[in-house]
Amino acid sequence: MSSVARAEAxxxxxxxxxxxxxxxxxxxxxxxxxxxxxxxxxxxxxxxGSIYYHFASKEQILEAVFEIGTRRLRGSVSDAVDALPASAxxxxxxxxxxxxxxxxLLAQGDYTSANIRNFGQIPEEIQIRHREQRRxxxxxxxxxxxxxxxxxxxxxxxxxxxxRLFLLGGLNWAIEWYREGGPVGIDAIxxxxxxxxxxxxxx
Amino acid sequence: MSSVARAEAxxxxxxxxxxxxxxxxxxxxxxxxxxxxxxxxxxxxxxxGSIYYHFASKEQILEAVFEIGTRRLRGSVSDAVDALPASAxxxxxxxxxxxxxxxxLLAQGDYTSANIRNFGQIPEEIQIRHREQRRxxxxxxxxxxxxxxxxxxxxxxxxxxxxRLFLLGGLNWAIEWYREGGPVGIDAIxxxxxxxxxxxxxx
DNA sequence: GTCTATAGGCTGATAGAC
DNA sequence: GTCTATCAGCCTATAGAC
Numbered sequence: 001m002s003s004v005a006r007a008e009a010x011x012x013x014x015x016x017x018x019x020x021x022x023x024x025x026x027x028x029x030x031x032x033x034x035x036x037x038x039x040x041x042x043x044x045x046x047x048x049g050s051i052y053y054h055f056a057s058k059e060q061i062l063e064a065v066f067e068i069g070t071r072r073l074r075g076s077v078s079d080a081v082d083a084l085p086a087s088a089x090x091x092x093x094x095x096x097x098x099x100x101x102x103x104x105l106l107a108q109g110d111y112t113s114a115n116i117r118n119f120g121q122i123p124e125e126i127q128i129r130h131r132e133q134r135r136x137x138x139x140x141x142x143x144x145x146x147x148x149x150x151x152x153x154x155x156x157x158x159x160x161x162x163x164r165l166f167l168l169g170g171l172n173w174a175i176e177w178y179r180e181g182g183p184v185g186i187d188a189i190x191x192x193x194x195x196x197x198x199x200x201x202x203x
Numbered sequence: 204m205s206s207v208a209r210a211e212a213x214x215x216x217x218x219x220x221x222x223x224x225x226x227x228x229x230x231x232x233x234x235x236x237x238x239x240x241x242x243x244x245x246x247x248x249x250x251x252g253s254i255y256y257h258f259a260s261k262e263q264i265l266e267a268v269f270e271i272g273t274r275r276l277r278g279s280v281s282d283a284v285d286a287l288p289a290s291a292x293x294x295x296x297x298x299x300x301x302x303x304x305x306x307x308l309l310a311q312g313d314y315t316s317a318n319i320r321n322f323g324q325i326p327e328e329i330q331i332r333h334r335e336q337r338r339x340x341x342x343x344x345x346x347x348x349x350x351x352x353x354x355x356x357x358x359x360x361x362x363x364x365x366x367r368l369f370l371l372g373g374l375n376w377a378i379e380w381y382r383e384g385g386p387v388g389i390d391a392i393x394x395x396x397x398x399x400x401x402x403x404x405x406x
Numbered sequence: 407g408t409c410t411a412t413a414g415g416c417t418g419a420t421a422g423a424c
Numbered sequence: 425g426t427c428t429a430t431c432a433g434c435c436t437a438t439a440g441a442c
Contacts (some may be wrong), residue, residue, distance in 0.1 A: 011407070031324040033236040036435065050408045052437065091405070120320070120379050121234040155406040162387055162395040163404065165380055166373040173372025176323050184365055192365040200403030201366065202294070203358040214425070240418065252420085253426045261418065 016054045018044040021109075024065045028114040032062055032122055059126065062118075066130050069115030074137045076104045081144075090148035091198060097144055099190040102171050106178050106186055113175050141168065167197060219257045221247040224312075227268045231317040235265055235325055262329065265321075269333050272318030277340045279307045284347075293351035294401060300347055302393040305374050309381050309389055316378050344371065370400060 009017070022043035026035040037058060041048040055061050080100035081093050088096075104112050119127065119134075141164050148154045154163075170193055178189070212220070225246035229238040240261060244251040258264050283303035284296050291299075307315050322330065322337075344367050351357045357366075373396055381392070 015407075029324070031234060031236060033234060034324065037437085038435080046407090047409060048436085049410075049438085053407055056437095058436070117323070121232070121237065149406070152406045154404050158399070158404050159387070159391070159395050162392055163399060165376065166392075166396045166399070169376025169379070170369040170373035173368065173376060176372070177368055184362070188362070189365055189369075192362050193369050196361070196366060196369070196403075197399060198403050198405045200399075200401050201357050201361050202401045203352070203355045218425075239416090249425090250427060251418085252428075255419070256425055259419095 019051055019054055023061045024110040024114045027118055028110040032118045065111055066115050069111035070133045073104050073112045076100050090151050090153040094144055095194045098194050102190050103186050116172050222257055226264045227313040227317045230321055231313040235321045268314055269318050272314035273336045276307050276315045279303050293354050293356040297347055298397045301397050305393050306389050319375050
């Protein structure tokens with residue numbers, strides 16, 4: 001009976017999800033162009049031709065992965081910051097946001113890191129279509145930093161744009177070197193980066 | 204007469220150089236896999252087939268670009284730091300290194316940025332072959348930071364590994380957003396990042 | 407929904423003329 | 425040294441059976 005307001009996902013949705021998961025992982029690891037439909041199909045447990053029942057083209061898979069990646073990132077960070085008590089300092093908010101950003105990137109699936117790693121090298125048309133979505137997330141960060149400065153928690157003459165790009169860039173870069181089970185955990189990275197940036201490393 | 208101890212480059216060397224320049228730029232912009240021999244040939248002013256007089260394969264072009272990229276980066280940074288007076292503080296050394304790193308990345312050709320942008324997504328075999336070269340450059344940075352800490356210019360309990368990866372990552376990330384003639388220059392970026400990291404941004 | 411089979415286009419690489 | 429011509433292989437996408 002299809003009228004059960006379906007409590008569980010349809011077969012189609014399950015496959016679609018498997019394809020997206022596999023694509024995100026492979027895009028992240030090898031890059032979009034180097035990824036073959038066959039790679040995605042193998043990892044998703046079906047044949048390459050079957051993908052076209054769910055997606056019209058390889059590009060559409062990329063766009064879906066990107067869309068999910070940015071949405072999840074923004075969602076995680078927003079949720080984490082919103083969960084803080086109203087009494088939280090701006091510094092605490094920024095730390096929480098940074099931690100959530102890093103955690104989403106490194107531990108919560110490949111959509112976000114696939115997005116970040118491939119964005120600069122994909123066809124311009126697709127970049128343009130997804131730039132707006134990115135801008136929204138960046139705006140969240142602008143607000144975080146500006147509010148902190150307005151409250152006097154960041155000194156008045158700081159260049160917030162470069163600061164934002166530097167902080168997020170340094171965190172994003174962890175994609176290139178972080179390994180699960182390695183010498184440093186996600187908490188420690190977020191902690192070190194934020195504390196260093198706020199308090200300085202000078203002895 | 205070929206015995207003039209050749210003051211100018213041979214025709215072959217000129218073409219080889221043109222190919223490498225074109226390849227570095229295209230690898231940087233579109234990525235290694237998405238770059239066609241034809242793209243390189245067009246930018247270098249010859250036909251795709253002619254490339255094989257100079258290189259045995261596309262992979263060999265990549266390896267040459269990588270080798271040059273890392274060598275130039277290390278050379279620039281070393282030269283800049285060595286040019287400082289012996290009286291320079293460790294902080295000045297680190298700033299100079301950061302500035303030179305950034306400058307090489309953003310203003311001095313595409314070899315270094317092609318390397319940095321593609322490294323994580325190329326075949327593992329090539330990664331391994333070039334990892335040693337990278338390690339040498341990273342060691343330069345380890346030394347810079349450790350010397351600074353030993354001299355008391357970085358506080359004693361700092362996690363230098365994460366700090367190094369954070370700083371270099373934040374600088375490397377500028378590849379993704381820096382535009383020549385944009386609102387912020389290279390000097391300003393290096394200055395903001397280093398000063399923020401050393402002195403902190405807390406108000 | 408997923409399969410197999412294959413069309414159609416592109417690209418890295420080679421061969422031989424000049 | 426560089427060209428043209430071409431081969432061989434691969435990969436996206438489609439068609440039709442089940």
